[in-house]
Amino acid sequence: MSLFGMSTPPAGFDPLAHKFPPMMSSAAGTLGIDFGTSNSAMAWVGDQGAARLIALEGDAMAMPTAVFYNGEDNSTHFGRDALKHYLEGTEGRLMRSLKSLLGSPLLMETTQIGHQQISFQDIICTFLATLRERATQSLGTAPRRVVMGRPVHFVDDDPERDAQAEASLRQAVQSVGFDEVSFQLEPIAAALDYEQRLTKESTVLVVDLGGGTSDFTVVRLGPDLMHNADRNQDVLATTGVHIGGTDYDRQLNLAQVMPLLGYKHLGPEQREVPSRVFFDLATWHLIHWQYQPKAIAHAKTLRSNYRDLRLHERLMQVLTERHGHLIAHEVEQAKIGCSVNNAQADMDLAVVERDLQATLGVADMQAHLHDLLARTVACARECVQRAGLTDASLDAIYLTGGSSALRTFQQALQAEFTGVKLVEGDLFGGVALGLAYSR
Numbered sequence: 001m002s003l004f005g006m007s008t009p010p011a012g013f014d015p016l017a018h019k020f021p022p023m024m025s026s027a028a029g030t031l032g033i034d035f036g037t038s039n040s041a042m043a044w045v046g047d048q049g050a051a052r053l054i055a056l057e058g059d060a061m062a063m064p065t066a067v068f069y070n071g072e073d074n075s076t077h078f079g080r081d082a083l084k085h086y087l088e089g090t091e092g093r094l095m096r097s098l099k100s101l102l103g104s105p106l107l108m109e110t111t112q113i114g115h116q117q118i119s120f121q122d123i124i125c126t127f128l129a130t131l132r133e134r135a136t137q138s139l140g141t142a143p144r145r146v147v148m149g150r151p152v153h154f155v156d157d158d159p160e161r162d163a164q165a166e167a168s169l170r171q172a173v174q175s176v177g178f179d180e181v182s183f184q185l186e187p188i189a190a191a192l193d194y195e196q197r198l199t200k201e202s203t204v205l206v207v208d209l210g211g212g213t214s215d216f217t218v219v220r221l222g223p224d225l226m227h228n229a230d231r232n233q234d235v236l237a238t239t240g241v242h243i244g245g246t247d248y249d250r251q252l253n254l255a256q257v258m259p260l261l262g263y264k265h266l267g268p269e270q271r272e273v274p275s276r277v278f279f280d281l282a283t284w285h286l287i288h289w290q291y292q293p294k295a296i297a298h299a300k301t302l303r304s305n306y307r308d309l310r311l312h313e314r315l316m317q318v319l320t321e322r323h324g325h326l327i328a329h330e331v332e333q334a335k336i337g338c339s340v341n342n343a344q345a346d347m348d349l350a351v352v353e354r355d356l357q358a359t360l361g362v363a364d365m366q367a368h369l370h371d372l373l374a375r376t377v378a379c380a381r382e383c384v385q386r387a388g389l390t391d392a393s394l395d396a397i398y399l400t401g402g403s404s405a406l407r408t409f410q411q412a413l414q415a416e417f418t419g420v421k422l423v424e425g426d427l428f429g430g431v432a433l434g435l436a437y438s439r
């Protein structure tokens with residue numbers, strides 16, 4: 001990793017290949033799919049006219065990228081419905097942060113679902129097939145051409161694994177029946193959506209802070225530019241770093257909750273309890289591995305490392321009753337609540353132990369997220385530097401993606417770019433709309 005953990009573009013990475021592709025016409029129209037780490041959204045555009053978001057769950061235009069395999073009746077659930085079943089305590093398996101597995105060897109590993117062994121790649125396909133089905137239902141016809149979003153880097157500083165991640169996603173998208181698949185960088189898609197609202201030419205730093213990655217682009221946008229077939233010269237720079245809201249969740253979980261289960265707890269010989277289990281329990285896409293019999297057997301052996309055995313009992317309760325996602329969900333909600341209200345938020349951990357609670361205050365957020373946010377802001381700075389611009393030549397910083405709403409992030413960004421106007425955009429639908437405009 002380079003300074004600040006920021007990544008440089010991988011060798012052989014052709015940024016132009018992901019810039020604005022030439023316009024192609026098709027009577028069939030284009031479907032933009034924003035397959036996000038935390039949430040997914042889709043938008044459709046015909047040959048002409050404005051793109052529109054597709055309702056995915058009732059009226060909701062975005063849905064959590066979540067799959068729940070119900071162990072009681074063997075049914076499969078998606079999005080909010082998946083989370084609802086899990087949070088209500090239905091017996092089964094929850095899968096979240098599936099995108100984080102792209103580019104990792106874990107993608108092809110299998111997991112036991114009911115009587116079957118299923119790979120994580122298969123689970124991604126199941127989710128994408130549902131997106132396709134819902135788009136088909138909404139449009140009355142099966143879309144053929146899709147533009148998939150991709151982060152600037154799926155994997156930092158490893159071009160081979162990054163290319164593998166895109167290839168795996170392409171394969172998954174094709175396997176569910178889309179025959180024409182192209183990719184667009186997520187921050188460029190966000191820029192194309194923002195451009196629809198502009199009345200004059202502007203140079204903008206577009207910031208897309210999601211669940212898994214933070215992506216930046218400096219781009220020239222405007223009503224007179226948007227109809228040009230070739231927009232490559234308008235993209236002045238792109239950068240990205242593999243840090244997002246799920247990393248904030250992990251950091252806050254480790255700081256505020258995991259110590260209640262023994263993280264950093266000193267044992268009889270003044271040695272800390274081995275920390276691996278706490279890191280994995282606090283990482284959305286690794287949680288379910290801790291429920292495997294082997295992992296539980298290992299956790300049992302940690303008992304001798306504890307001085308306060310009550311903490312070990314809590315750890316065992318979380319593993320055997322599978323409360324890891326529930327805790328991660330509580331932490332995420334506290335993060336959002338603390339940011340929105342600028343006040344302390346409480347986390348209810350009664351499932352772990354009667355009356356057990358944890359808190360998250362404004363100062364905790366600032367302290368524990370400081371490093372991650374500093375690296376993220378440094379990546380934004382690098383983008384502007386690569387574009388060869390000074391702050392004075394930026395007309396605005398456009399914010400999109402759920403994590404861009406985080407108060408501490410906005411404060412850190414504004415402190416770095418003093419005097420540049422922050423414009424808050426669509427948190428969850430902008431990338432999908434921009435992908436459709438990338439046709």
Ligand SMILES: Nc1ncnc2c1ncn2[C@@H]1O[C@H](COP(=O)(O)OP(=O)(O)OP(=O)(O)O)[C@@H](O)[C@H]1O
Nearest residue numbers: 036037038039210211212213245401402403405406
């Ligand atoms: N109001 C809020 N304040 C802070 N964070 C928020 C807020 N609302 C949502 N989030 C966070 O935003 C993240 C999800 O954002 P988003 O849906 O844009 O990500 P994504 O597109 O799924 O991820 P990626 O683009 O990285 O693949 C989650 O980590 C969530 O906790």
Ligand SMILES: [Mg+2]
Nearest residue numbers: 036210401431
């Ligand atoms: Mg996103």
